[in-house]
Amino acid sequence: xxxxxxxxxxxxxxxxxxxxxxxxxxxxxxxxxxxxxxxxxxxxxxxxxxxxxxxxxxxxxxxxxxxxxxxxxxxxxxxxxxxxxxxxxxxxxxxxxxxxxxxxxxxxxxxxxxxxxxxxxxxxxxxxxxxxxxxxxxxxxxxxxxxxxxxxxxxxxxxxxxxxxxxxxxxxxxxxxxxxxxxxxxxxxxxxxxxxxxxxxxxxxxxxxxxxxxxxxxxxxxxxxxxxxxxxxxxxxxxxxxxxxxxxxxxxxxxxxxxxxxxxxxxxxxxxxxxxxxxxxxxxxxxxxxxxxxxxxxxxxxxxxxxxxxxxxxxxxxxxxxxxxxxxxxxxxxxxxxxxxxxxxxxxxxxxxxxxxxxxxxxxxxxxxxxx
Numbered sequence: 001x002x003x004x005x006x007x008x009x010x011x012x013x014x015x016x017x018x019x020x021x022x023x024x025x026x027x028x029x030x031x032x033x034x035x036x037x038x039x040x041x042x043x044x045x046x047x048x049x050x051x052x053x054x055x056x057x058x059x060x061x062x063x064x065x066x067x068x069x070x071x072x073x074x075x076x077x078x079x080x081x082x083x084x085x086x087x088x089x090x091x092x093x094x095x096x097x098x099x100x101x102x103x104x105x106x107x108x109x110x111x112x113x114x115x116x117x118x119x120x121x122x123x124x125x126x127x128x129x130x131x132x133x134x135x136x137x138x139x140x141x142x143x144x145x146x147x148x149x150x151x152x153x154x155x156x157x158x159x160x161x162x163x164x165x166x167x168x169x170x171x172x173x174x175x176x177x178x179x180x181x182x183x184x185x186x187x188x189x190x191x192x193x194x195x196x197x198x199x200x201x202x203x204x205x206x207x208x209x210x211x212x213x214x215x216x217x218x219x220x221x222x223x224x225x226x227x228x229x230x231x232x233x234x235x236x237x238x239x240x241x242x243x244x245x246x247x248x249x250x251x252x253x254x255x256x257x258x259x260x261x262x263x264x265x266x267x268x269x270x271x272x273x274x275x276x277x278x279x280x281x282x283x284x285x286x287x288x289x290x291x292x293x294x295x296x297x298x299x300x301x302x303x304x305x306x307x308x309x310x311x312x313x314x315x316x317x318x319x320x321x322x323x324x325x326x327x328x329x330x331x332x333x334x335x336x337x338x339x340x341x342x343x344x345x346x347x348x349x350x351x352x353x354x355x356x357x358x359x360x361x362x363x364x365x366x367x368x369x370x371x372x
Contacts, residue, residue: 093360093370095120098349100319101339102126104255105357107368108263108332116263119333119357119368121255125237128338130253131312132169132192133320134245136261136271139185140233141226142204143270146181149207153270158184159286164199168246169297169313171195176286182274183282189275189310190296194244201226201243219243233260247314255336258322262334266307266324275308275324276301298323300347305354307332311346319346325354328363 096103102123109116118124146153160177170193173179179187179196187196198219205222214221226240235257241248265271274280279295297311298321305326312320322336335354340346361368 090362090371091360092372094356096352096356098122098337098352099341099345100337100349101128102255103337103349103353104259104335105353106259106263106334107327108266108334110331117368118259119361119370120353124256125254126338127237127252127254128320129247129251129314129318130238130240130245130258130338131314131318131320132194132245133253133258133261133310133312133322133336133338134240134243134251135188135192135197136258136265136310136322137226137230137240138197138201138243139188139271140261140264140268141222141229142181142200143268144229145204145208145225149211151207153181156181158196158199158203160195160199161202164195164202166194166198166244166246168194168244170294172292172294173199173284174288176288177284178286179282179284182270183284185270186274186277186280186282187292187294189271190277190280190294192297192311194246197244198242230257230261233264235260245312245314253338255338258336258338259334262322262324262336266332266334272308272324275310276306278302300351303351305358312338313343317341319343321346321350323350323354327358327368331363331368333357 100122103121104118104124105120107117107119143153145151146156158179158181160173160175160179162175165171165174170187170191172191172193173187173195179199181200184196184200187193188200201222202219205218205220205225208221208225209216209218223240223242226243230238230240235253237252237254238257239250239252241251245251265275277296278301279293282292282294284290284292298306298309300306300321300323301309307324307326309321309323312318312322317339319340319342320336320338321340323334325333325335327333333354335350337346337349337353340349357368361370
């Protein structure tokens with residue numbers, strides 16, 4: 001360590017009551033070997049010049065991540081000076097490298113009239129089969145429809161028929177089963193139930209058909225409504241053919257479009273109350289009354305900064321993930337990766353993107369700015 005007064009002197013630091021800070025337990029002190037210490041005096045110290053001084057590092061880990069702070073104090077003839085905090089330079093933003101075909105991070109604006117901002121993107125408009133990320137739009141469309149038709153979602157029930165049994169993930173409901181709307185949302189987001197998504201779309205589609213007094217298949221009508229909602233939200237690279245995300249010729253989307261869906265979903269309590277649950281129990285009534293425990297398919301859902309999300313998989317080679325994430329200073333971002341190389345790589349990709357922007361950007365209230 002240097003002992004240059006110009007670098008570590010009071011002009012470059014602010015005086016802090018370090019004793020109170022460390023004793024309070026808010027910050028943990030570390031000694032020269034990296035071991036935690038209770039007494040702040042068990043730190044690195046030097047007598048390389050005419051003045052002795054001590055250096056200290058404290059670290060605090062919380063919801064916004066790990067924060068390290070640097071301190072020093074000089075030795076006087078009588079005693080030690082006050083501890084002073086050394087101003088440190090934050091690392092510059094380094095664009096992340098991911099293996100996924102496409103990825104995006106978008107900041108959700110906190111202020112009316114200030115648009116959301118893209119903090120990172122790779123191939124944002126490349127069209128890729130959306131897989132089960134489709135269910136985010138299915139949920140948005142269902143919630144919007146019930147609101148428009150003045151149907152109380154808390155009292156609305158979803159019935160399952162044989163035609164809804166499309167297979168794939170989350171095949172835990174079958175013909176004759178009935179779920180509450182909330183439990184249907186849980187079953188669609190956590191184990192990504194295709195049967196539930198289809199039943200939800202058909203039931204809500206029937207409400208639209210009845211309201212319009214139209215002679216059309218309810219499921220077909222709901223899919224049309226999904227595409228109308230997508231267009232209204234500004235999705236320009238997407239076409240949806242079903243409510244599940246199961247493979248269908250011509251069904252495509254992009255990370256840019258998916259980020260728009262996540263921003264919309266982040267403002268709907270019918271989604272935010274369920275898509276961040278690690279697990280849940282749903283009640284199924286009908287001829288086979290039972291309670292089912294369901295587990296979230298997103299392995300990162302328990303991470304300290306993850307507020308909710310959805311995964312999507314089509315074998316082989318389609319591994320997606322999308323998350324709503326808390327960022328420093330009360331900000332929120334949405335993160336999407338599409339067509340990563342494996343189940344695990346989608347999560348390492350999305351974590352790489354998140355960490356790059358949360359650590360490499362300054363986070364004011366209005367718009368995050370990359371450091372240079």
